[in-house]
Amino acid sequence: MLNGFKSPQTIALIGSTSEIGQAILKHLPLENLSTCYLASRSPSPIVGISSKAAFVPIAFEATDTHSHEKFVQQLFSQGDLDLAIIAIGALGNDSTLSDEANALNAMQVNYVAASYIMALIAKKMVEQGHGRILVISSFAQTRPRNDNFAYGSTKAGLDFMARGLNEKLRGTGVSVCVLRPGFVRTRMTHGMVEAPFTVSAEVVGKVAASLIKSKKSVGYAPSILKPLALIFSLLPPAVFRKISQR
Amino acid sequence: MPVTHATGWGRTNFALSRSEQPESIGQLGDLVTSTKDDRGILAHGLRRSYGDSSLNSGGLSIGLENIASISIAPETGVATVGAGASIRSLEYKAREFNLFPPVVPGTGFVTIGGAIAADIHGKSHHVTGTFSSSVERIQLLLASGELVNLLPTGESASQFWATVGGLGLTGIITEADIRLRTIATPFVQVEETREPNLSRLLNALKSADSDFEHTVAWIDLSGDFRGRGVVGKGNYENHPHPSRNKQSDGLSFPNIGKVSLINPLTVRAFNEVWYRKPLASGKKSLSAFMHPLDGVQHWNRMYGNSGFFQYQFVVPDGNEDFIEGVLATMRDAKVASFLGVLKRFGAQSPAYLSFPKPGWTLAIDIPQGVKNLEAIFNSLDEELCRREGRIYLIKDARIRPEHVPVMYPRLNEWQKVRALMDPSNLWQSDQSRRLNLC
Numbered sequence: 001m002l003n004g005f006k007s008p009q010t011i012a013l014i015g016s017t018s019e020i021g022q023a024i025l026k027h028l029p030l031e032n033l034s035t036c037y038l039a040s041r042s043p044s045p046i047v048g049i050s051s052k053a054a055f056v057p058i059a060f061e062a063t064d065t066h067s068h069e070k071f072v073q074q075l076f077s078q079g080d081l082d083l084a085i086i087a088i089g090a091l092g093n094d095s096t097l098s099d100e101a102n103a104l105n106a107m108q109v110n111y112v113a114a115s116y117i118m119a120l121i122a123k124k125m126v127e128q129g130h131g132r133i134l135v136i137s138s139f140a141q142t143r144p145r146n147d148n149f150a151y152g153s154t155k156a157g158l159d160f161m162a163r164g165l166n167e168k169l170r171g172t173g174v175s176v177c178v179l180r181p182g183f184v185r186t187r188m189t190h191g192m193v194e195a196p197f198t199v200s201a202e203v204v205g206k207v208a209a210s211l212i213k214s215k216k217s218v219g220y221a222p223s224i225l226k227p228l229a230l231i232f233s234l235l236p237p238a239v240f241r242k243i244s245q246r
Numbered sequence: 247m248p249v250t251h252a253t254g255w256g257r258t259n260f261a262l263s264r265s266e267q268p269e270s271i272g273q274l275g276d277l278v279t280s281t282k283d284d285r286g287i288l289a290h291g292l293r294r295s296y297g298d299s300s301l302n303s304g305g306l307s308i309g310l311e312n313i314a315s316i317s318i319a320p321e322t323g324v325a326t327v328g329a330g331a332s333i334r335s336l337e338y339k340a341r342e343f344n345l346f347p348p349v350v351p352g353t354g355f356v357t358i359g360g361a362i363a364a365d366i367h368g369k370s371h372h373v374t375g376t377f378s379s380s381v382e383r384i385q386l387l388l389a390s391g392e393l394v395n396l397l398p399t400g401e402s403a404s405q406f407w408a409t410v411g412g413l414g415l416t417g418i419i420t421e422a423d424i425r426l427r428t429i430a431t432p433f434v435q436v437e438e439t440r441e442p443n444l445s446r447l448l449n450a451l452k453s454a455d456s457d458f459e460h461t462v463a464w465i466d467l468s469g470d471f472r473g474r475g476v477v478g479k480g481n482y483e484n485h486p487h488p489s490r491n492k493q494s495d496g497l498s499f500p501n502i503g504k505v506s507l508i509n510p511l512t513v514r515a516f517n518e519v520w521y522r523k524p525l526a527s528g529k530k531s532l533s534a535f536m537h538p539l540d541g542v543q544h545w546n547r548m549y550g551n552s553g554f555f556q557y558q559f560v561v562p563d564g565n566e567d568f569i570e571g572v573l574a575t576m577r578d579a580k581v582a583s584f585l586g587v588l589k590r591f592g593a594q595s596p597a598y599l600s601f602p603k604p605g606w607t608l609a610i611d612i613p614q615g616v617k618n619l620e621a622i623f624n625s626l627d628e629e630l631c632r633r634e635g636r637i638y639l640i641k642d643a644r645i646r647p648e649h650v651p652v653m654y655p656r657l658n659e660w661q662k663v664r665a666l667m668d669p670s671n672l673w674q675s676d677q678s679r680r681l682n683l684c
C-alpha cells in the first residue's frame with residue numbers, strides 16, 4: 001500500500017538491469033519501501049541504493065510471452081503492488097531492410113512484451129483498486145526517421161497502447177504514465193553519435209520519479225523535448241528530412 | 247453497487263471501494279454472507295481516523311450510519327447503542343437522564359463502533375481508563391454471518407478484548423452496552439494555568455491529575471519550541487442547574503482546494519494569541535469543554551488538498567527527554583503545528599492493541615510538505631521503539647510494518663485470536679495490508 005506520503009511500499013522494476021530503470025529507482029521516495037522485485041533475464045542484485053527493503057530478483061524473459069501471466073502473479077503474491085516500472089527495451093538497429101532479425105526482436109520486446117505485461121499488471125491492479133505503471137517509450141516515436149523507424153514504430157505502438165489503456169482505466173484508481181526520453185547515455189546507445197539534448201540516465205530518473213508522483217500521463221526527459229516534439233510533428237517532410245539527418 | 251472515493255480525516259490516504267449502508271442488522275448480515283471478495287470487507291463510522299484505518303481499496307466498505315438507535319435504562323444507567331450512533335448523539339440523549347459517557351474523545355463526531363475499534367481515550371484517562379472500561383457488552387457480526395455477544399470477562403473475553411482496539415478486523419460491531427455515569431449538571435468546573443516551558447508544563451499536568459478528573463495541556467509548537475503551554479483541568483460540576491439541551495450544527499469550514507492556510511506565520515500568530523488568551527476559570531458547558539474543536543466542522547480542510555498528519559505517541563515515564571527531542575526536531579524541521587496536545591496516561595487497558603499505557607502522550611498535527619518529514623517520522627519511530635513507546639494506530643498513515651510488533655508486543659496474541667474469529671480473512675483494511683496486521 002502507498003502510505004500517506006504516497007510513497008510506494010512495493011515496486012516492480014521490469015528490466016532491472018536497465019540503467020534508466022535503476023536511475024528511476026534511485027530517485028523515488030524509498031522511505032516506505034518494503035519489497036522491490038527486480039525482474040530480468042539474468043537476475044542480479046542492485047547496487048547503490050540504501051533502503052531497508054527486500055530486493056527480490058525474479059527471472060523474466062520478454063520474448064517468452066507464455067510465461068508472463070505466471071510472472072505477473074508472482075509480483076502480487078506478497079500483497080499489493082503499488083508501482084510497476086517497465087524498462088525493457090531493445091534497439092532495433094538501422095532499419096528492417098538491413099537487419100530484419102534485430103527489428104523483429106525490438107518488436108517483440110518493445111511492443112509485444114511491454115504492452116502485454118502492462119495490460120496484465122493493470123488488470124491485477126484494478127482488482128486492488130489502486131496502482132501506477134510507468135512505461136518507457138521514446139522521443140523516437142514522434143515521427144518516423146529513416147535511421148530508426150523500426151525502433152520508433154515499436155515505441156509508437158507501446159505509447160499508443162499505454163495511453164489507450166490509461167483512458168480505459170479512468171475511475172479504477174489505476175493509471176499508466178508514459179515517459180519519452182530523448183537520447184540517453186547508457187549501455188543501449190554506447191558508441192552511437194550523440195543527438196542534441198543528450199542526457200544522462202540520472203536526469204531521466206529524476207524526471208520519471210516526478211512523473212510517477214504527479215497525475216500526468218505523459219512526460220519528456222529532458223523536458224525541453226516536449227515543445228520540440230510538437231515542432232517536429234508539424235514540420236514539412238523536406239525540412240524534417242534535412243534537420244533529422246545525422 | 248456504488249464505487250466511492252474515501253479518505254481519512256488527515257486527507258493523506260485515499261481509497262476507491264464499493265460502498266453500502268445497510269438499513270438494518272439483518273440486511274447487514276445478508277450483505278456480509280453474500281460477499282465473496284478477495285479484497286474483503288471493512289466497517290467504517292464517521293472516518294475520524296486520520297490515515298487508512300477506515301479504508302479498504304478495491305473491497306467493500308460498509309457504513310453503519312443507519313444502525314444508530316440509542317436506548318437508555320435510567321435505573322441501571324446503561325445505554326444500548328447502535329454502532330453507528332455518534333458519541334455526540336449519545337451525550338445528548340444521556341444528558342436527558344443526567345447521565346454522561348465516562349470517556350469521550352476530543353470530538354463528538356466519532357461512532358460507538360469507531361470508539362471501540364480504536365479503544366479511544368479522553369482527558370479522563372488517568373481516572374477512567376479507555377472507552378472500553380465502560381463497555382459492558384459488544385454485539386459483533388462474525389465473518390461466518392453469526393451475531394455474537396461478547397463480554398469483558400468469561401468465555402468470550404479474548405474475543406471482546408481483540409475487538410476492542412481491533413481496528414475493525416475481527417468483525418462488524420453492531421451494538422454495544424455502555425455504562426454511563428451520573429452527572430449533577432451539564433457543566434464542568436474549569437481551571438487553566440499558563441506554563442512557560444516544558445518541564446513546568448509536565449509538572450503542572452502531573453500534579454493536576456490528583457485533583458481533576460479531566461486534564462490536558464495545549465502545547466505551543468511554533469516559535470521558540472521550549473514547550474510553553476496552557477494546562478486545562480476540569481471536574482464535573484456538582485450543583486444542579488436547569489439543563490440546556492441544544493444541539494447546534496455549528497460552522498463548517500469551506501473546501502479551499504489546493505491552498506493551505508497553515509503556514510509558519512499563521513500558526514505562530516495563532517499560538518501566540520492562544521498562549522496569551524485570558525485563562526478560563528469557572529463553569530463551562532460539557533460539550534464545549536470536551537469537544538473544543540467541534541464548533542467548526544471540517545476544519546481539516548484548512549490544510550488544503552495535500553492534507554496533514556497527526557503524530558501521536560506515548561512514552562513511558564522517564565522519557566521526558568524524548569518529548570524535548572521531538573520539540574527540537576520540529577523546530578529544526580521548521581514545522582509549524584497548529585495543534586499540540588499533551589496528556590498523562592494512567593493504566594493500560596486489557597485490550598491487546600490498545601494504545602494508551604502509563605506515561606506521556608503527545609499529539610501533533612503536521613501539514614504535508616515539510617521537507618524530509620517521512621524520514622524524520624521514521625527516525626522518531628525508531629527511537630520510540632527503543633524507549634518502549636508507541637504510535638497510535640488510529641492516527642497512523644505512514645509507520646513502517648516492522649515497528650508494529652515492537653510497539654505492540656501483544657500483536658502476536660491478537661493475531662491468533664483474530665485468526666480464529668476470521669479464518670478466511672474477510673475483514674481487511676488498507677492499514678492492515680500496509681502493516682501486515684493480519
Ligand SMILES: Cc1cc2nc3c(=O)[nH]c(=O)nc-3n(C[C@H](O)[C@H](O)[C@H](O)COP(=O)(O)OP(=O)(O)OC[C@H]3O[C@@H](n4cnc5c(N)ncnc54)[C@H](O)[C@@H]3O)c2cc1C
Binds near residue numbers: 255
Ligand atoms: C478532531 C479529532 C479529535 C480526536 N480526539 C481523540 C481523542 O481525544 N482520543 C482518541 O482516542 N481519539 C481521538 N480521535 C480519533 C478518533 O476517536 C478515532 O479515530 C475513532 O476511531 C474515529 O471513529 P469513527 O467513527 O470516525 O471511525 P472510522 O474512522 O470510520 O473508523 C475507525 C476504525 O474503526 C473501525 N470501525 C468503525 N466502525 C466499526 C464497526 N461498527 N465495527 C467494527 N469496526 C468499526 C474501522 O474499521 C476503522 O478501523 C480524534 C479524531 C479527531 C478527528
Ligand SMILES: NC(=O)c1ccc[n+]([C@@H]2O[C@H](COP(=O)([O-])OP(=O)(O)OC[C@H]3O[C@@H](n4cnc5c(N)ncnc54)[C@H](OP(=O)(O)O)[C@@H]3O)[C@@H](O)[C@H]2O)c1
Binds near residue numbers: 020021188
Ligand atoms: N538509452 C536511450 O537513449 C533511450 C532513449 C529512449 C528510450 N529508451 C528506453 O529506455 C528503456 C531502458 O533503456 P536503457 O537505456 O536503460 O538501456 P539498457 O540498459 O540496455 O536496458 C534495456 C533493458 O531491457 C532488457 N531486455 C532487453 N531484451 C530483453 C529480453 N528479451 N528479456 C528481458 N529483458 C530484456 C535488458 O535486460 P538485459 O540486461 O538482460 O539485456 C535491460 O534491462 C528501454 O525501453 C529503452 O528503449 C532508451
